[in-house]
Amino acid sequence: MSSNVGRRTFLKTTAAAVLAATESGSNLQAVNAQTIAKASSAAPTRLTVNGNDLTVDLDSRTTLLDALREHLQLTGTKKGCDQGQCGACTVLVEGRRINSCLTLAVMHDGQAITTIEGLGTPDKLHPLQRAFVAHDGFQCGYCTPGQIMSAAGVLDEVSRGVPSHVTRDLTAAVRLNDTELRERMSGNICRCAAYPNIVAAIRDVAGYRA
Amino acid sequence: MRAFTYERATSPADAAEAVVRKPGAKFIAGGTNLLDLMKLQIETPTHLVDVNRLGLDAIEPTPEGGLRIGALVRNTDLASDARVRKDYAVLSRALLSGASGQLRNKATTAGNLLQRTRCPYFYETALPCNKRAPGSGCAAIGGLTRNHAVLGASDACIATHPSDMAVAMRVLDATIETVSPDGTRRAIPIADLHRLPGNEPQNDTTLSMGELIVSVTLPRPIGGVHVYRKVRDRASYAFATVSIAAVLVFDRDRVVRGRLAFGGVAHKPWRVEAAEAEVGRGAEAVAEVVLSGATTTEHNAFKLPLVRRTLAATMTDAAKG
Numbered sequence: 132m133s134s135n136v137g138r139r140t141f142l143k144t145t146a147a148a149v150l151a152a153t154e155s156g157s158n159l160q161a162v163n164a165q166t167i168a169k170a171s172s173a174a175p176t177r178l179t180v181n182g183n184d185l186t187v188d189l190d191s192r193t194t195l196l197d198a199l200r201e202h203l204q205l206t207g208t209k210k211g212c213d214q215g216q217c218g219a220c221t222v223l224v225e226g227r228r229i230n231s232c233l234t235l236a237v238m239h240d241g242q243a244i245t246t247i248e249g250l251g252t253p254d255k256l257h258p259l260q261r262a263f264v265a266h267d268g269f270q271c272g273y274c275t276p277g278q279i280m281s282a283a284g285v286l287d288e289v290s291r292g293v294p295s296h297v298t299r300d301l302t303a304a305v306r307l308n309d310t311e312l313r314e315r316m317s318g319n320i321c322r323c324a325a326y327p328n329i330v331a332a333i334r335d336v337a338g339y340r341a
Numbered sequence: 342m343r344a345f346t347y348e349r350a351t352s353p354a355d356a357a358e359a360v361v362r363k364p365g366a367k368f369i370a371g372g373t374n375l376l377d378l379m380k381l382q383i384e385t386p387t388h389l390v391d392v393n394r395l396g397l398d399a400i401e402p403t404p405e406g407g408l409r410i411g412a413l414v415r416n417t418d419l420a421s422d423a424r425v426r427k428d429y430a431v432l433s434r435a436l437l438s439g440a441s442g443q444l445r446n447k448a449t450t451a452g453n454l455l456q457r458t459r460c461p462y463f464y465e466t467a468l469p470c471n472k473r474a475p476g477s478g479c480a481a482i483g484g485l486t487r488n489h490a491v492l493g494a495s496d497a498c499i500a501t502h503p504s505d506m507a508v509a510m511r512v513l514d515a516t517i518e519t520v521s522p523d524g525t526r527r528a529i530p531i532a533d534l535h536r537l538p539g540n541e542p543q544n545d546t547t548l549s550m551g552e553l554i555v556s557v558t559l560p561r562p563i564g565g566v567h568v569y570r571k572v573r574d575r576a577s578y579a580f581a582t583v584s585i586a587a588v589l590v591f592d593r594d595r596v597v598r599g600r601l602a603f604g605g606v607a608h609k610p611w612r613v614e615a616a617e618a619e620v621g622r623g624a625e626a627v628a629e630v631v632l633s634g635a636t637t638t639e640h641n642a643f644k645l646p647l648v649r650r651t652l653a654a655t656m657t658d659a660a661k662g
């Protein structure tokens with residue numbers, strides 16, 4: 132990919148221009164069925180990102196993570212390892228958490244993506260975002276968007292009865308506790324080791340006692 | 342990543358045909374293994390056939406009383422299925438011990454079976470590896486071999502198969518159903534899906550070019566106590582050093598029958614049916630048979646006592662129910 136710097140720069144500039152124009156208009160909600168940039172021969176990919184219907188024309192190699200960060204300028208989603216080993220790139224696809232670094236954007240044509248930017252806004256934080264602030268659930272903050280998106284996924288999985296490695300009885304209803312939470316969040320590494328406060332923040336939102 | 346063209350297949354037959362039509366084409370399912378390897382140029386497909394939208398994502402009862410699992414059923418969904426949790430708990434347990442929540446949401450049943458080894462030399466393209474570059478040699482032999490095979494290895498390759506799910510499927514006698522580019526269908530017992538490395542470590546399985554896995558069938562439930570015990574370097578989100586899938590049947594607190602498969606020890610899930618006849622005589626007796634013919638290196642000799650102890654712990658766990 133790096134051999135194609137000229138085109139990437141072009142794409143970046145175009146995408147930035149589209150988003151800037153929209154932002155000055157009011158907010159991202161206005162970007163409907165926008166074609167962000169045209170470059171490769173592959174059919175354009177339609178993505179609904181944080182409620183906005185977008186069409187992106189990407190090289191088939193583009194991961195969902197790079198599409199979000201480099202082409203849609205949604206840089207809240209972070210790239211840590213690019214190998215599925217850290218969880219910094221966690222987003223929700225059709226409501227389920229995945230690592231956006233290990234999937235291609237073209238594979239998600241027609242699907243709904245939620246990133247940290249779509250979970251809440253600075254004026255209207257999502258309860259998990261508020262709890263991470265209240266509990267100091269981070270130090271450098273690099274892993275935080277991934278932690279929060281993963282936590283959103285965990286809460287949904289628990290509500291749907293998805294068991295985990297530490298669930299004692301596979302046939303009983305699933306109940307969250309700290310052991311369950313730590314196991315379920317193990318796909319999100321925090322280099323600053325803010326784990327105790329991350330657990331406290333999610334526990335607060337999940338509404339159980341330690 | 343090398344450039345490739347992309348297409349979304351519309352039916353299983355269409356997908357199988359599409360892969361043979363273009364030289365260098367491959368299927369992509371969850372992508373969690375393939376894309377990782379493509380980024381490192383260990384895999385360099387020229388064309389990807391996306392099999393995610395073939396409608397192969399249902400888990401259905403079979404007329405024989407078993408379950409047919411679509412090839413594209415995600416690891417999370419398979420582990421969470423009420424029938425699997427109740428009647429095939431060893432499979433739920435194995436799946437839940439693998440990877441992370443995010444990866445299990447994406448990883449598919451077929452992709453998990455066909456994931457490639459985690460041998461560090463396979464990943465290091467500057468070094469020889471018969472699996473990655475046939476005939477180039479094996480950098481692991483004589484290198485750091487802590488993670489490598491102690492059973493069934495060859496002079497060409499000593500890699501292990503990393504899947505947890507496959508070990509449970511082996512103990513459950515699953516069958517893999519495929520469709521080939523010419524439209525023929527076949528059923529492969531899981532024992533025959535993965536190969537030993539021999540002189541062709543580049544071939545992980547007995548599937549032929551363009552052969553698409555459409556489903557995996559579990560026979561009717563066999564009862565018993567189901568345990569999957571995985572030993573690894575950290576408590577979560579790590580591959581197995583050694584793992585054991587067990588289904589044991591007890592008469593009060595005495596084990597009378599059982600099935601056992603071992604992960605982390607060989608190029609495929611390892612099961613020795615003759616060893617299972619020994620379960621009544623205890624873990625040591627079973628391990629004796631399972632490990633006969635084992636060959637170790639300085640770095641992985643620890644796996645033999647580890648298998649023995651893990652087996653003893655597994656059987657004790659199972660006895661507690």
Ligand SMILES: Cc1cc2nc3c(=O)[nH]c(=O)nc-3n(C[C@H](O)[C@H](O)[C@H](O)COP(=O)(O)OP(=O)(O)OC[C@H]3O[C@@H](n4cnc5c(N)ncnc54)[C@H](O)[C@@H]3O)c2cc1C
Binds near residue numbers: 552553580
């Ligand atoms: C950080 C990390 C940790 C992990 N830890 C574990 C672990 O502890 N235990 C474990 O078991 N696994 C672990 N995994 C591996 C994970 O389970 C696999 O990556 C996953 O199961 C692969 O499934 P997939 O659908 O994404 O496959 P893909 O990457 O899409 O495909 C894998 C291979 O299968 C082929 N293929 C896919 N579908 C079909 C089909 N229907 N028919 C024929 N061929 C097909 C593809 O062509 C490709 O060669 C880990 C992975 C990562 C990245």
Ligand code: SF4
Binds near residue numbers: 458461462470472478
């Ligand atoms: S053990 Fe197998 S996979 Fe590892 S370097 Fe040798 S040939 Fe390659």
Ligand code: FES
Binds near residue numbers: 212214217218232233
């Ligand atoms: S960047 Fe995706 S898991 Fe690390």
Ligand code: FES
Binds near residue numbers: 269271273274275321
């Ligand atoms: S807060 Fe720094 S990596 Fe988690």
